[in-house]
Amino acid sequence: MLGFPASFNGLSNQLITRGKITLSHSKPPDSSSTDGTGSMFPSILTRYGQIIQESLISSIPSSQLELFSPLRYHMGWETPIGEHIQNPSNQGKSLRSALCLFASEALNGDWKQSIPAAVAIDLIHNFSLIHDDIQDGDITRRNMPTLWYVWGHNKAILAGNVMHALAYKTALTLVNKGISHKKAMDTSRLLAESSLSMIRGQCLDLNFEKVTEISVEQYLEMIRLKTGTLIACSLEIGALLASANHIQMRRFSEYGGHIGKLFQIRDDVLGIWGDSKKTGKATANDIRRKKKSLPIVYAFNKAKGQALISLNRIYQKESVTEIEVEEVLNILDQLEAQQFASSLVAHEAELAMKTIQNSNIQPWALIEAQELIEFLVLREY
Amino acid sequence: MLGFPASFNGLSNQLITRGKITLSHSKPPDSSSTDGTGSMFPSILTRYGQIIQESLISSIPSSQLELFSPLRYHMGWETPIGEHIQNPSNQGKSLRSALCLFASEALNGDWKQSIPAAVAIDLIHNFSLIHDDIQDGDITRRNMPTLWYVWGHNKAILAGNVMHALAYKTALTLVNKGISHKKAMDTSRLLAESSLSMIRGQCLDLNFEKVTEISVEQYLEMIRLKTGTLIACSLEIGALLASANHIQMRRFSEYGGHIGKLFQIRDDVLGIWGDSKKTGKATANDIRRKKKSLPIVYAFNKAKGQALISLNRIYQKESVTEIEVEEVLNILDQLEAQQFASSLVAHEAELAMKTIQNSNIQPWALIEAQELIEFLVLREY
Numbered sequence: 219m220l221g222f223p224a225s226f227n228g229l230s231n232q233l234i235t236r237g238k239i240t241l242s243h244s245k246p247p248d249s250s251s252t253d254g255t256g257s258m259f260p261s262i263l264t265r266y267g268q269i270i271q272e273s274l275i276s277s278i279p280s281s282q283l284e285l286f287s288p289l290r291y292h293m294g295w296e297t298p299i300g301e302h303i304q305n306p307s308n309q310g311k312s313l314r315s316a317l318c319l320f321a322s323e324a325l326n327g328d329w330k331q332s333i334p335a336a337v338a339i340d341l342i343h344n345f346s347l348i349h350d351d352i353q354d355g356d357i358t359r360r361n362m363p364t365l366w367y368v369w370g371h372n373k374a375i376l377a378g379n380v381m382h383a384l385a386y387k388t389a390l391t392l393v394n395k396g397i398s399h400k401k402a403m404d405t406s407r408l409l410a411e412s413s414l415s416m417i418r419g420q421c422l423d424l425n426f427e428k429v430t431e432i433s434v435e436q437y438l439e440m441i442r443l444k445t446g447t448l449i450a451c452s453l454e455i456g457a458l459l460a461s462a463n464h465i466q467m468r469r470f471s472e473y474g475g476h477i478g479k480l481f482q483i484r485d486d487v488l489g490i491w492g493d494s495k496k497t498g499k500a501t502a503n504d505i506r507r508k509k510k511s512l513p514i515v516y517a518f519n520k521a522k523g524q525a526l527i528s529l530n531r532i533y534q535k536e537s538v539t540e541i542e543v544e545e546v547l548n549i550l551d552q553l554e555a556q557q558f559a560s561s562l563v564a565h566e567a568e569l570a571m572k573t574i575q576n577s578n579i580q581p582w583a584l585i586e587a588q589e590l591i592e593f594l595v596l597r598e599y
Numbered sequence: 600m601l602g603f604p605a606s607f608n609g610l611s612n613q614l615i616t617r618g619k620i621t622l623s624h625s626k627p628p629d630s631s632s633t634d635g636t637g638s639m640f641p642s643i644l645t646r647y648g649q650i651i652q653e654s655l656i657s658s659i660p661s662s663q664l665e666l667f668s669p670l671r672y673h674m675g676w677e678t679p680i681g682e683h684i685q686n687p688s689n690q691g692k693s694l695r696s697a698l699c700l701f702a703s704e705a706l707n708g709d710w711k712q713s714i715p716a717a718v719a720i721d722l723i724h725n726f727s728l729i730h731d732d733i734q735d736g737d738i739t740r741r742n743m744p745t746l747w748y749v750w751g752h753n754k755a756i757l758a759g760n761v762m763h764a765l766a767y768k769t770a771l772t773l774v775n776k777g778i779s780h781k782k783a784m785d786t787s788r789l790l791a792e793s794s795l796s797m798i799r800g801q802c803l804d805l806n807f808e809k810v811t812e813i814s815v816e817q818y819l820e821m822i823r824l825k826t827g828t829l830i831a832c833s834l835e836i837g838a839l840l841a842s843a844n845h846i847q848m849r850r851f852s853e854y855g856g857h858i859g860k861l862f863q864i865r866d867d868v869l870g871i872w873g874d875s876k877k878t879g880k881a882t883a884n885d886i887r888r889k890k891k892s893l894p895i896v897y898a899f900n901k902a903k904g905q906a907l908i909s910l911n912r913i914y915q916k917e918s919v920t921e922i923e924v925e926e927v928l929n930i931l932d933q934l935e936a937q938q939f940a941s942s943l944v945a946h947e948a949e950l951a952m953k954t955i956q957n958s959n960i961q962p963w964a965l966i967e968a969q970e971l972i973e974f975l976v977l978r979e980y
Binding site for chain 2: 285352371373375378386387400402406407409410417
């Protein structure tokens with residue numbers, strides 16, 4: 219076990235395969251240990267899963283006050299009428315929280331001290347999802363009706379705000395875990411700053427809905443802000459709490475930035491070409507929703523003649539027919555939009571690999587950080 | 600000058616009248632030194648006005664990013680197209696910020712150290728106003744179109760979220776003023792907790808829209824949460840930063856709770872019987888908006904026979920005619936609803952007076968705290 223983190227010792231039900239470690243008991247309940255392509259579910263996402271869920275549950279008051287019930291529903295723990303769900307299958311994967319704890323552990327910190335920060339990040343992420351769903355008019359998330367669809371816009375705005383305030387309240391409890399007041403404050407500051415960047419990304423995203431002339435660079439800047447900064451912040455905070463070494467904090471943050479971008483672009487690919495059995499969403503769903511994801515942005519930039527006329531016509535319409543969905547899929551095919559998006563995923567993966575290799579972390583942590591990249595590049599759901 | 604706070608010394612343009620101090624240069628630009636009834640504008644609201652405005656302006660980035668422009672508009676500093684307004688007449692009164700600084704000064708603290716906290720509280724208050732206006736569908740605030748009415752719901756949700764995140768970011772800058780990390784953190788915690796109470800009040804308020812059977816007690820609990828907790832928190836934080844004496848913090852918080860309630864009930868009275876020339880809103884505006892303010896809640900509880908039938912009929916309608924507004928005004932008159940509301944204002948004023956008298960603050964501060972109560976009880980706008 220030499221070279222593996224202390225927290226691994228004493229855990230009985232370990233499964234070590236090809237240098238990859240999966241703890242079957244802490245595996246997210248809605249996933250198997252393989253993703254269907256034979257690749258293992260990465261250790262970073264499994265090892266902290268259970269403790270993150272337990273800590274998240276504690277961070278949202280179990281009070282019967284009407285204020286908190288929609289939050290528990292959104293997290294997948296309760297039905298809309300407040301009935302407890304025994305084995306929730308619709309909760310999030312807590313990627314951001316896991317990355318925060320991983321960064322702390324990779325730098326030899328006591329990762330359990332970082333739990334309140336990991337939870338706070340997850341709450342910020344979920345606050346943004348609740349408000350995003352209102353803005354996008356999305357009616358399902360994780361196979362369930364969205365919060366606003368159940369409670370209406372007004373209550374959903376409040377629920378997001380409650381989640382937002384709870385995030386800051388939770389971050390401050392770091393001091394109860396032995397973290398200094400200074401570090402707890404720096405955590406709050408990083409949270410607030412990355413939230414502002416995230417909201418800036420949401421603002422750009424809203425603007426993109428109304429225009430078709432978006433360059434690939436503009437799109438990448440939008441996802442850097444909307445998705446990348448909070449993921450980067452998760453790793454930066456984890457590093458801060460473990461070591462406060464600024465060079466390491468920056469490297470982890472950079473690694474997170476690349477992870478965030480590749481995660482989002484892979485999401486864009488799955489939103490169009492994903493297997494509905496694996497994603498839980500219909501194939502070409504993002505075309506039906508007229509979402510300006512990377513393949514579409516690319517196509518608008520590359521298309522000429524009849525293809526461009528068709529794209530303009532279809533994306534100006536109120537709703538899209540199935541024949542038009544096929545038309546867009548054909549145009550994307552001709553322009554090799556999927557290959558383009560996948561090449562960007564591969565590019566970000568390469569940058570993430572290089573960054574983490576230069577970070578001087580222990581071998582086990584390097585393996586896990588690389589394993590996560592591979593998983594995110596290949597994931598099919 | 601003995602017995603007056605240090606900050607008063609060296610200021611040349613003081614006007615001392617009947618134990619009341621008004622600094623003409625720091626008077627809010629949109630108010631005269633009297634409120635029209637001959638009563639002086641209270642020192643607490645004038646003394647800190649200018650520095651609060653300057654600090655608020657610094658707290659919102661002057662960046663040309665689209666994210667911050669709606670915030671500067673909401674604060675009354677810019678037109679919707681980003682033109683600077685020279686002498687803004689539509690900015691808020693910053694009651695909460697002023698109370699925070701007053702509490703610090705009244706307890707012999709260096710009140711300038713508390714400025715970031717005062718600003719953070721104002722940002723929390725304004726975040727709630729931006730989202731409130733969306734929820735209530737209000738199209739004007741401070742004589743200007745509301746933020747959502749100019750930028751749409753989606754951008755307004757984001758603008759509120761930006762204001763919310765900026766509040767926490769600003770509170771953390773207390774350490775740059777020499778405040779300890781511990782106190783800065785306690786400030787953030789109080790901010791988060793009172794925001795949660797405020798949102799709980801907003802949630803109750805939303806529920807009240809759909810029902811007519813609200814008891815006066817339920818209504819008072821709602822305004823305690825929605826309006827009272829943030830005002831109480833302002834004073835509590837001011838006391839914390841100056842002295843951290845828990846008994847004094849509690850007394851200031853209690854004083855704030857009473858101030859908050861009387862402020863809101865007086866608002867309810869003005870929303871129905873206010874002089875439109877002074878309030879800037881049409882008389883009986885709250886009846887036209889079918890707002891369930893205290894006089895209406897009281898009337899629903901007291902009315903019998905034909906009056907109750909009329910109220911039920913009118914408050915179930917989509918919109919209210921001018922004849923129906925008159926009808927409601929007559930019912931309120933018969934039930935002496937204005938007298939009832941005013942008696943509650945007087946009751947809260949008495950409790951506020953008693954609380955502050957027991958707080959062992961310096962005579963000048965006691966006079967100012969009492970002066971503020973008198974002003975809020977009598978204010979006509």
